[in-house]
Amino acid sequence: MKFAITTEKVKESRISQLDPNNIGFGKVFTDHMFLADYENGEWINPRIVPYGPMSLSPATSAIHYGQAIFEGMKVFASSKNDHDIVMFRPTDNAKRLNKSAARLAMPEVPEDLFMAGLTQLLELDRQWVPRVEGGALYVRPYMFATDDFIGVKPSERYCFAIFCCPVGPYYNKALRVKVEEEYSRAAPGGVGFTKCAGNYAAAMYPTALAQKEGFDQVLWTDPIEHKFVEETGTTNFFAVLNDKIVTPSLTHTMLAGITRDSVVQSLRHLGHEVEERPLSVNELKEHLSAGNLKELFITGTAATLINLDGFGHDGQYYEVQKNGDNTISTEVKKFLDDIKLQHSDDVFSWNVVI
Ligand SMILES: Cc1ncc(COP(=O)(O)O)c(C=O)c1O
Secondary structure, eight states, rough: OOOOOOOOOOSOOOOGGGOSSSSSSSOOOSSSSEEEEEEEEEEEEEEEEEOOOOOOOBBHHHHHOEEEEOOOOOEEOSSTTTTEEEESSSHHHHHHHHHHHHTTTTOEEEEEEEHHHHHHHHHHHHGOOOSTTTTTTEEEEEEEOOOOOOSSSSSSSSEEEEEEEEEOOOSSOOEEEEESSSHHHHHHHTTTTTTTTHHHHHHHHHHHHHHTOOEEEEEEEEEETTEEEEEESEEEEEEEETEEEEEOOOOSSSSHHHHHHHHHHHHHHTTTTTEEOOOHHHHHHHHHHHEEEEEEEEEEEETTEEEEEEEEEEEEEEEEEGOOOOOOHHHHHHHHHHHHHHSSSOOTTTTEEO
């Protein structure tokens, strides 16, 4: 399918307002955004316009009934060529968006529309991809219901949009997480495996409580017994038990992270043994006291790969860092960074260079 995307350029770029050494996260937006509308069963009017406010009806369905899904991906400045920028696994984000769409009774976005909108937007705003260490362009594709109608039913109209933010590191220290045993972010049969807006709303109150107790994030456990570790609010979870790496097997209540998959494939490529299986909090504590728990780390597009300082459980804090020197997490982070920045061969063909 071919889509004729129209372009309305900004009169003057805002790029001179960007301080590449002090970018922060999610506060600065590039000059343009991509929009497409869904009406009468088809995607129409794909267009690139200046980034700016949208006009919405107060009855907009997404605000009331929550048909809103999103993705997060990153684009990097190539170290090989000053002009090139590198999208990391963008079609996996397109596929995951469509998994979310199906569960929320929303229309799918054809992968070629997703990629055409994304590529043309990036071609226009490529100078916004930061060329500083730890910098990237964070890309936010999303879709929401636009019917102005009161009544619970799937909307007939939708907006698919993409905007971009130059970003620096999301976290810059080892994190303290609280093992959550009271609240759940998702339930079996629910929408935990999707990237829908409501999942993040459900996590905010428990996360705020954990932060009041001095933690950075919540480590969610399974919603039935609260015994098995699942993921944090925005990342997947890994433990290094001696020389073996364990990550919780994916369940219906967890998001299948693209970084998680990249880390698993990279670790195996580097010759490490990786187990995807249920991992209980008790097992973590037993390995810690036996001296086998060498590293804990979390992975996500925004956070990249961050080590955990330790975890809180049952009113006690379990510090992990003292047992290990993060050898494995450092190795796999470098392996992945080298691929994204084109310092090394893209052995898995993950990069799309424009
Ligand atoms: C709940 C949750 N788990 C895991 C992840 C990590 O996913 P990815 O590596 O695709 O960014 C994210 C971020 O998207 C998330 O929001």
